[in-house]
Amino acid sequence: MTDTIFHKILNREIPADIVYEDAYTYAFRDIAPQAPVHVLFVPKQDFATINDVPEESAVVIGRLATAAARYARQQGFAERGYRVVMNCNGDGGQTVFQIHLHLLAGAPLGHFGTPR
Numbered sequence: 303m304t305d306t307i308f309h310k311i312l313n314r315e316i317p318a319d320i321v322y323e324d325a326y327t328y329a330f331r332d333i334a335p336q337a338p339v340h341v342l343f344v345p346k347q348d349f350a351t352i353n354d355v356p357e358e359s360a361v362v363i364g365r366l367a368t369a370a371a372r373y374a375r376q377q378g379f380a381e382r383g384y385r386v387v388m389n390c391n392g393d394g395g396q397t398v399f400q401i402h403l404h405l406l407a408g409a410p411l412g413h414f415g416t417p418r
């Protein structure tokens with residue numbers, strides 16, 4: 303099994319503000335938030351990068367997206383909007399090698415790639 307900081311969070315070996323968990327997915331606040339709301343959705347199944355997810359496991363990524371949307375509805379910002387991002391490898395800025403979906407919300411984030 304892969305051993306990243308996120309696995310330690312899932313196993314409660316290091317503290318985190320876990321805001322969501324079900325049989326497949328867990329989510330916690332990012333330690334260095336890039337928006338007023340910044341939550342990471344992580345599958346319990348191990349894949350280091352999105353490159354490593356085979357077609358037959360696409361549902362793993364789908365569950366991250368639907369969990370994020372459910373959280374957005376529960377928190378009341380689904381209609382105002384939010385951004386979801388998955389980084390991959392060096393050029394994508396990935397630093398933790400267990401796949402995860404960033405959910406950013408709570409302020410106008412601007413057009414993607416446009417400086418605010």
Ligand code: 5GP
Binds near residue numbers: 330398
């Ligand atoms: P990546 O750069 O791999 O797409 O995203 C990794 C994210 O994990 C970063 O936004 C970083 O701030 C967050 N992160 C790294 N270490 C920890 C930690 O120990 N706790 C929490 N809650 N977030 C972390």
